[in-house]
Amino acid sequence: MSEPTLYELSATGRKAVSLPECDVKLATIPEHLIRADNGLPELTEQQIVRHYLRLSQRNFGVDCGFYPLGSCTMKHNPKTSEQTARLPGFAQIHPFQDEAIVQGALQLMFELQEQLKEIGGFEAVSLQPTAGAQGELTALLMIRAYHAARGEGHRNEILIPDSAHGTNPASATMAGYIAVEVPSDGRGNVDLDAVRAACSGRLAGIMLTNPNTLGLFEERVEELVGLVRESGGVVYGDGANMNALTAIARPGDLGIDLMHFNLHKTFATPHGGGGPGSGPLGASSQLAPYLPSPIVERLPEDKKGSVEYTLTCPSHSIGRMSSFHGSFGMFVRAYSYLRRLGAPGLRAAAIDAVLNSNYLRVRLRDDYPVPFDRTCMHEFVCEGQPKGSEVRAIDVSKRLMDFGFHPPTNYFPLTVREALMIEPTENECKATLDAFVEAMRAIAKEAREEPGRLREAPSATPVRRLDEVRAARELTVCEPTLRT
Amino acid sequence: MLIGFLINPIAGMGGRVGLKGTDGVVEEAILRGAQPVSEGKARQALRQLRHALEAGARSSDIRWLTCSGAMGEGALRATGFEDIAVVHEAVETPTAEDTRRATAAFVNAGVDLIVFCGGDGTARDIAQIAGDQVPIVGIPSGVKMYSGVYGVSAERTGEIIAQFVAGGLDCPIVDILDLDEERYRKGEWAVRLVDSARTPYQPTCTQSSKALITEHADEAFKADIAEYLDEEIRSHRTTLFVLGPGSTVKAIAERLGIVKTLLGIDALLEGAAAGADLNENALLKLLDIYPVAQLILSPIGAQGFVLGRGNLQLSPAVVRQIGIDHLTVVATPAKLKRTPVLRFDTGDLELDARLADRRFLPVITGYRRRRLVPIST
Numbered sequence: 001m002s003e004p005t006l007y008e009l010s011a012t013g014r015k016a017v018s019l020p021e022c023d024v025k026l027a028t029i030p031e032h033l034i035r036a037d038n039g040l041p042e043l044t045e046q047q048i049v050r051h052y053l054r055l056s057q058r059n060f061g062v063d064c065g066f067y068p069l070g071s072c073t074m075k076h077n078p079k080t081s082e083q084t085a086r087l088p089g090f091a092q093i094h095p096f097q098d099e100a101i102v103q104g105a106l107q108l109m110f111e112l113q114e115q116l117k118e119i120g121g122f123e124a125v126s127l128q129p130t131a132g133a134q135g136e137l138t139a140l141l142m143i144r145a146y147h148a149a150r151g152e153g154h155r156n157e158i159l160i161p162d163s164a165h166g167t168n169p170a171s172a173t174m175a176g177y178i179a180v181e182v183p184s185d186g187r188g189n190v191d192l193d194a195v196r197a198a199c200s201g202r203l204a205g206i207m208l209t210n211p212n213t214l215g216l217f218e219e220r221v222e223e224l225v226g227l228v229r230e231s232g233g234v235v236y237g238d239g240a241n242m243n244a245l246t247a248i249a250r251p252g253d254l255g256i257d258l259m260h261f262n263l264h265k266t267f268a269t270p271h272g273g274g275g276p277g278s279g280p281l282g283a284s285s286q287l288a289p290y291l292p293s294p295i296v297e298r299l300p301e302d303k304k305g306s307v308e309y310t311l312t313c314p315s316h317s318i319g320r321m322s323s324f325h326g327s328f329g330m331f332v333r334a335y336s337y338l339r340r341l342g343a344p345g346l347r348a349a350a351i352d353a354v355l356n357s358n359y360l361r362v363r364l365r366d367d368y369p370v371p372f373d374r375t376c377m378h379e380f381v382c383e384g385q386p387k388g389s390e391v392r393a394i395d396v397s398k399r400l401m402d403f404g405f406h407p408p409t410n411y412f413p414l415t416v417r418e419a420l421m422i423e424p425t426e427n428e429c430k431a432t433l434d435a436f437v438e439a440m441r442a443i444a445k446e447a448r449e450e451p452g453r454l455r456e457a458p459s460a461t462p463v464r465r466l467d468e469v470r471a472a473r474e475l476t477v478c479e480p481t482l483r484t
Numbered sequence: 485m486l487i488g489f490l491i492n493p494i495a496g497m498g499g500r501v502g503l504k505g506t507d508g509v510v511e512e513a514i515l516r517g518a519q520p521v522s523e524g525k526a527r528q529a530l531r532q533l534r535h536a537l538e539a540g541a542r543s544s545d546i547r548w549l550t551c552s553g554a555m556g557e558g559a560l561r562a563t564g565f566e567d568i569a570v571v572h573e574a575v576e577t578p579t580a581e582d583t584r585r586a587t588a589a590f591v592n593a594g595v596d597l598i599v600f601c602g603g604d605g606t607a608r609d610i611a612q613i614a615g616d617q618v619p620i621v622g623i624p625s626g627v628k629m630y631s632g633v634y635g636v637s638a639e640r641t642g643e644i645i646a647q648f649v650a651g652g653l654d655c656p657i658v659d660i661l662d663l664d665e666e667r668y669r670k671g672e673w674a675v676r677l678v679d680s681a682r683t684p685y686q687p688t689c690t691q692s693s694k695a696l697i698t699e700h701a702d703e704a705f706k707a708d709i710a711e712y713l714d715e716e717i718r719s720h721r722t723t724l725f726v727l728g729p730g731s732t733v734k735a736i737a738e739r740l741g742i743v744k745t746l747l748g749i750d751a752l753l754e755g756a757a758a759g760a761d762l763n764e765n766a767l768l769k770l771l772d773i774y775p776v777a778q779l780i781l782s783p784i785g786a787q788g789f790v791l792g793r794g795n796l797q798l799s800p801a802v803v804r805q806i807g808i809d810h811l812t813v814v815a816t817p818a819k820l821k822r823t824p825v826l827r828f829d830t831g832d833l834e835l836d837a838r839l840a841d842r843r844f845l846p847v848i849t850g851y852r853r854r855r856l857v858p859i860s861t
């Protein structure tokens with residue numbers, strides 16, 4: 001059943017609140033600015049409450065069900081992190097306050113920088129970028145500045161594997177680079193021969209996601225990094241898939257010069273409707289001077305032994321990427337998460353994420369072929385056309401909603417036909433994973449025996465299958481007719 | 485094993501002189517200075533066949549049925565084959581009717597395979613008589629070769645024949661495609677499925693049929709490619725840009741406000757037209773005047789040929805003059821998706837090897853976007 005809009009519920013004369021008599025002199029409003037009908041719906045308070053409560057009940061998030069959306073790391077958002085972020089000392093400060101009276105907030109930012117440096121193996125971290133893709137752009141602008149400073153501003157090509165997130169080529173183009181797509185080899189790795197062919201004096205760098213979007217660890221990552229570095233390029237790592245590596249492998253140790261973290265993926269801060277995102281950027285010693293400002297620094301202890309924190313600007317900084325300090329609320333949540341887990345907890349989380357993903361891969365592969373079927377990391381990609389059927393990945397995804405599961409990522413990466421990208425995260429227990437497997441197997445059986453049910457799915461949701469193409473092409477949203 | 489062998493001696497002659505085929509215009513091609521090409525291609529294939537057969541010591545297994553002189557016998561004898569019977573007497577300027585008569589003689593004699601040297605017109609004439617019964621294989625020598633019966637080069641066709649003789653190849657039914665040459669010369673695409681035939685299929689040596697890529701977003705990507713190349717062309721004012729055939733390249737010219745022949749080779753200088761529908765000689769003359777040049781081409785969908793199919797005006801001499809490092813390849817992502825490898829078959833083995841030596845070629849797929857595509861070696 002679809003929920004009517006507020007305009008459809010509106011009736012003349014209804015009121016939600018009665019305002020008290022105005023006790024100040026009325027302003028004179030020019031005649032031509034006064035409207036008889038201001039176009040707002042008229043409703044009672046109870047109608048409004050029910051309307052929004054009903055809408056909220058139709059929401060689907062990690063708090064109400066399994067959400068295996070590959071490459072998004074939809075892990076649990078711990079409620080203690082939420083409580084910490086709501087502490088008045090964090091929630092009610094203002095960025096214009098003097099540094100001297102927000103030392104606690106600066107200390108938190110400093111310690112978060114230090115933790116991310118340790119996790120990534122980097123020389124320095126800037127918390128500026130407010131999203132993963134902004135982290136990418138920041139890194140590319142730093143690469144530009146780095147080459148320009150060395151008199152090599154002519155380097156204009158960025159290598160991007162064909163399995164990369166779509167934001168990678170977009171960021172490269174925005175930064176004024178030519179995006180050069182590199183094919184994958186038969187094992188799902190970046191084709192090193194292609195990289196070798198592309199290494200030249202025009203190479204500015206590579207954007208590398210490891211594990212890649214197939215959920216596979218680059219088997220020859222050190223050789224790959226070596227090739228790019230030898231020809232003078234910078235290696236940027238897309239940290240979207242960091243959840244497989246925390247406290248196990250450090251990108252900096254693998255030779256990655258720059259990498260953004262997604263606090264809203266790896267470090268359990270909310271995303272989707274809960275946002276905002278946060279994409280702090282780590283840098284090696286060569287690139288650190290170009291990080292965006294400000295960066296929090298701890299000043300040496302004074303004579304009384306007290307410590308002071310201050311905002312600084314790196315020597316060759318590319319400048320700011322966002323206003324003020326970045327997504328501060330997310331720093332608090334991520335900091336809270338990191339402090340509670342510590343290194344052993346982070347390592348356990350990564351191991352469980354990888355274990356859960358491999359468990360699903362092996363239990364599903366008889367029905368859903370896995371094109372690169374080797375031990376995966378935190379996610380895997382299978383073909384969404386069950387063996388022996390002719391349905392499409394979109395049909396399987398829509399049918400999953402009837403079983404109460406959020407669909408996996410569809411049709412990405414583009415290198416796998418009818419791709420379904422499944423990332424269970426470390427939080428899910430075996431019972432949930434088994435229930436998901438049973439649903440997927442039941443759907444595969446339906447796909448072979450009564451494919452019509454899949455093509456008509458979903459049937460148990462408030463609205464049936466939506467015309468997604470039309471939604472993208474007809475951008476006109478009609479204002480509903482006001483009930484009179 | 486009994487093999488029917490025929491050469492279409494005029495096949496491919498229209499290519500270098502800027503005609504889009506040779507059917508019905510052989511006189512004009514000769515007037516324009518066209519030289520026969522198919523005899524040379526046939527000999528390349530037959531030499532490779534001999535080589536492969538000698539390695540397996542089976543050359544005595546083949547009995548040839550063929551046509552006299554330039555239609556087959558000459559090439560067979562020149563490459564050392566001896567067990568030859570002539571079943572059709574060639575005339576000086578053979579027509580499609582000669583091809584059909586020779587094919588009928590092959591079929592009546594019960595041949596196991598028909599090998600021909602020509603293009604899509606020749607394939608169509610043979611398939612019409614041979615039907616789905618006798619497998620056919622083509623040594624690529626026409627102006628266009630969209631059908632699925634050719635080897636990827638003359639030499640590889642020799643290998644296909646050798647493997648067929650050794651009994652190791654299946655013969656699936658494939659499409660015979662052809663363009664309406666009249667409409668083609670006027671700049672219209674009119675690829676038609678005209679017939680089907682069996683062909684010995686060797687995965688690395690047989691070329692696939694051309695696929696016409698018409699995905700929805702293609703036009704948007706063509707516009708992106710055009711916008712990018714527009715900037716490149718305008719920023720290199722002293723470079724002569726030589727534009728190959730096809731709609732992706734045509735979109736670049738249109739963006740620059742220039743009317744481009746869809747299927748011819750045109751040239752641009754300083755953003756303005758410097759020559760249209762150029763043949764080999766005209767191109768070489770232009771390159772003498774403007775030695776700094778860049779060649780912009782799009783591969784044939786699915787088959788992957790960048791040079792050697794549909795653009796024979798770009799002869800080995802022209803390509804050498806421009807320089808192999810001055811080759812810009814453009815293609816939409818949808819086209820590349822169905823074109824896993826790029827191929828060069830200029831007929832000049834040394835040049836083809838140099839072009840393939842780079843192993844990957846960056847293909848422009850959008851505005852400031854490229855994809856590295858492997859080159860078949």
